[in-house]
Amino acid sequence: MTIAAGQVERTSEPPRLRVVPRLRVLVAHREILMNLVRKELKVKYTASVLGAIWSLLNPLVYLAVFSFVARVLGAGIPYFHVYLLSGLLGWNLFSSALTAGSRSVLDNANLVKKVAFPREILPLSAVGVALVDFLLQSVVLILFILLSGYGFHLPELVLWPLAFVTLLVVTVALAMWFAAVNVRYRDVGHLLGIALLVWFWATPIVYASYQVWDLAGDVEWLGIPRFAFYLLNPLASVVEGFHWALYGAEGAGTVLFDVSLGWLAGVLGIVLLASIALLRFTWGVFFNRSADFAEEL
Amino acid sequence: MAAPAISIAEVSKRFRVFREKPTTLKARLLTSRSRAEDFWALRDVTFDIAEGSTLGLIGHNGSGKTTLLKCVAGILRPSSGVVTQRGRLAALLELGAGFHPELTGRENVYLNASFLGLSRKGTDAAYQGIVDFAELEEFMDNQVKFYSSGMLVRLGFAVAVHVDPEVLLIDEVLAVGDEAFQAKCIDRVRTFQREGRTIVLVTHALDTVREICDRAVMLHRGQVHAIGSPDDVVREMRYVLLGQDEGFIPEEGTREAEIAGVEIVRANGSSDAHIPRGDPFTIVVDVVANEPIADLDADFQILDGSTNHPVLYGRASKAGAVIERFEGKKRVRFHVGAFPYRTGRYWVTIGLTSRDTGHAYHVQTQRYALEVVDAPAVQEQQEVPVRIEVEDR
Numbered sequence: 001m002t003i004a005a006g007q008v009e010r011t012s013e014p015p016r017l018r019v020v021p022r023l024r025v026l027v028a029h030r031e032i033l034m035n036l037v038r039k040e041l042k043v044k045y046t047a048s049v050l051g052a053i054w055s056l057l058n059p060l061v062y063l064a065v066f067s068f069v070a071r072v073l074g075a076g077i078p079y080f081h082v083y084l085l086s087g088l089l090g091w092n093l094f095s096s097a098l099t100a101g102s103r104s105v106l107d108n109a110n111l112v113k114k115v116a117f118p119r120e121i122l123p124l125s126a127v128g129v130a131l132v133d134f135l136l137q138s139v140v141l142i143l144f145i146l147l148s149g150y151g152f153h154l155p156e157l158v159l160w161p162l163a164f165v166t167l168l169v170v171t172v173a174l175a176m177w178f179a180a181v182n183v184r185y186r187d188v189g190h191l192l193g194i195a196l197l198v199w200f201w202a203t204p205i206v207y208a209s210y211q212v213w214d215l216a217g218d219v220e221w222l223g224i225p226r227f228a229f230y231l232l233n234p235l236a237s238v239v240e241g242f243h244w245a246l247y248g249a250e251g252a253g254t255v256l257f258d259v260s261l262g263w264l265a266g267v268l269g270i271v272l273l274a275s276i277a278l279l280r281f282t283w284g285v286f287f288n289r290s291a292d293f294a295e296e297l
Numbered sequence: 298m299a300a301p302a303i304s305i306a307e308v309s310k311r312f313r314v315f316r317e318k319p320t321t322l323k324a325r326l327l328t329s330r331s332r333a334e335d336f337w338a339l340r341d342v343t344f345d346i347a348e349g350s351t352l353g354l355i356g357h358n359g360s361g362k363t364t365l366l367k368c369v370a371g372i373l374r375p376s377s378g379v380v381t382q383r384g385r386l387a388a389l390l391e392l393g394a395g396f397h398p399e400l401t402g403r404e405n406v407y408l409n410a411s412f413l414g415l416s417r418k419g420t421d422a423a424y425q426g427i428v429d430f431a432e433l434e435e436f437m438d439n440q441v442k443f444y445s446s447g448m449l450v451r452l453g454f455a456v457a458v459h460v461d462p463e464v465l466l467i468d469e470v471l472a473v474g475d476e477a478f479q480a481k482c483i484d485r486v487r488t489f490q491r492e493g494r495t496i497v498l499v500t501h502a503l504d505t506v507r508e509i510c511d512r513a514v515m516l517h518r519g520q521v522h523a524i525g526s527p528d529d530v531v532r533e534m535r536y537v538l539l540g541q542d543e544g545f546i547p548e549e550g551t552r553e554a555e556i557a558g559v560e561i562v563r564a565n566g567s568s569d570a571h572i573p574r575g576d577p578f579t580i581v582v583d584v585v586a587n588e589p590i591a592d593l594d595a596d597f598q599i600l601d602g603s604t605n606h607p608v609l610y611g612r613a614s615k616a617g618a619v620i621e622r623f624e625g626k627k628r629v630r631f632h633v634g635a636f637p638y639r640t641g642r643y644w645v646t647i648g649l650t651s652r653d654t655g656h657a658y659h660v661q662t663q664r665y666a667l668e669v670v671d672a673p674a675v676q677e678q679q680e681v682p683v684r685i686e687v688e689d690r
Contacts, residue, residue, distance in 0.1 A: 008385070039408055
């Protein structure tokens with residue numbers, strides 16, 4: 001057998017993250033990402049009877065429970081299922097990607113200790129799995145929107161891609177950070193569980209976001225409208241973006257924030273830029289720590 | 298000369314070591330940062346591995362050999378320095394090369410092969426060969442969590458050698474698995490050598506290094522301590538290892554009498570110290586007494602090089618060869634008949650001591666070596682005839 005020498009040349013990774021060459025490396029390894037996502041899905045669903053149906057059950061159960069709660073509390077939100085699901089799916093993507101992402105390096109210790117590949121692929125694959133669930137659940141949402149006669153409405157719908165991209169960047173940024181830190185400090189997982197619980201209620205998913213807007217009123221703290229502090233939560237803007245995109249025609253100014261489409265797009269734009277900066281930072285942390293993952297696991 | 302397959306240039310690897318490594322945030326917050334210490338697992342390691350060569354990487358525990366292998370494999374990133382490697386690389390580190398317990402053997406093969414850079418089609422083509430080599434036909438649809446460690450090693454090795462690697466890194470895995478499979482692996486390694494592929498082998502089995510490597514590197518405390526022919530490096534390694542043992546003294550004695558020379562001679566007269574298994578041989582020891590000595594006794598001991606257990610011992614006086622008072626030269630011949638032990642390396646200790654008090658005139662511990670070659674394996678204790686004679690010189 002002859003060996004074509006020098007076809008592949010590999011140099012050890014540089015000690016510091018350089019974004020563009022690293023992106024190229026990640027793109028070259030996309031096949032591994034796909035395989036890992038496939039593997040995770042298989043592992044997640046092979047030992048269960050209902051398989052992927054589980055991922056569809058989650059939003060339906062939420063819908064049933066919160067419809068009941070909303071009825072009891074008397075919060076009359078028209079087309080409640082559209083309001084709830086449009087925000088909930090985004091949240092589900094975020095929380096399941098973070099939960100799985102924080103464990104991604106630990107759970108794949110076997111691979112990390114024995115095979116060379118860009119470690120970023122691990123948290124990315126957790127996000128990828130959550131993304132597949134998101135797409136499956138979106139089918140349910142679309143069916144609800146169409147069958148209930150609510151339908152899609154322009155121009156609000158244009159906010160959807162912006163909200164979606166922002167959500168992805170925030171999710172990837174935080175998943176990287178939790179994945180990296182969790183290797184050395186194992187109680188980060190518990191911390192994340194509690195944080196997500198608080199975070200869920202700090203985000204307008206089950207309650208009408210207008211109520212927050214209303215509650216904040218015109219009061220200013222330190223010369224800044226009190227309402228702006230609520231928007232410090234990037235998920236609040238993102239979920240509100242999803243609300244506006246799919247529910248804006250119905251709820252603007254009554255259920256949703258009383259703002260203009262352009263204003264919300266502007267806020268989302270700022271959040272997106274901040275998220276990209278955050279991603280650059282957490283990626284750097286992840287990259288530095290990944291040098292020793294194989295040793296610390 | 299062709300470019301090296303692997304080039305290691307000034308590679309250092311630093312680990313942060315916590316005296317009490319905090320694994321929770323609470324512990325982290327309660328521990329001051331100053332507790333973290335730097336530990337250099339590798340320091341300025343530089344050498345090339347030529348294409349098509351087989352390199353043995355040896356060193357005692359903690360010498361950094363596995364860290365270096367992981368840096369070459371790309372599993373760890375060097376703190377400084379650069380590793381350049383050409384060609385497809387497959388690494389076999391510890392048990393089961395990165396299998397997922399929940400997936401079946403088949404799924405793991407495909408996943409693993411993709412990590413090693415093989416396409417789905419390529420894996421399809423190699424699949425049957427992998428299964429046959431691992432001898433796991435009927436288990437491929439079982440989840441890997443039900444596999445024994447031997448099965449995992451077999452599957453891992455099978456995948457690694459079937460992805461057509463140009464560079465193969467092996468860490469200790471050959472030590473696991475049954476004897477038949479080990480032989481198969483060694484066989485495969487030899488095939489790879491013939492095909493001109495590059496192999497790096499990390500192992501504690503010094504005999505394996507001497508057998509299959511054409512070059513060896515010894516690491517000591519993260520630095521290259523010796524590099525060269527396997528024989529030389531293995532010998533160096535042995536002395537460093539022995540020197541670290543509490544109480545090991547390679548050479549001692551008051552030297553009223555000295556060992557002037559030692560030769561291991563086969564029945565056919567050759568003295569290359571390669572003894573066919575079951576053959577007799579003679580250890581010839583030249584003795585010089587610098588003053589008249591009345592109670593000189595000579596003894597020898599042979600240790601199995603792989604286990605360090607003594608296998609044979611003989612003393613002149615006990616065999617009836619009492620050395621009378623003399624000054625000057627004598628020659629002692631230890632005739633060992635039909636040495637039955639397994640093939641491999643053996644170490645020979647020669648001692649000149651006092652018959653009456655046990656006082657050491659001159660003792661050379663494990664200074665000499667002999668090699669038992671090519672014979673079927675029997676390892677029971679047996680009667681070994683020993684005849685010892687002393688003649689005047």
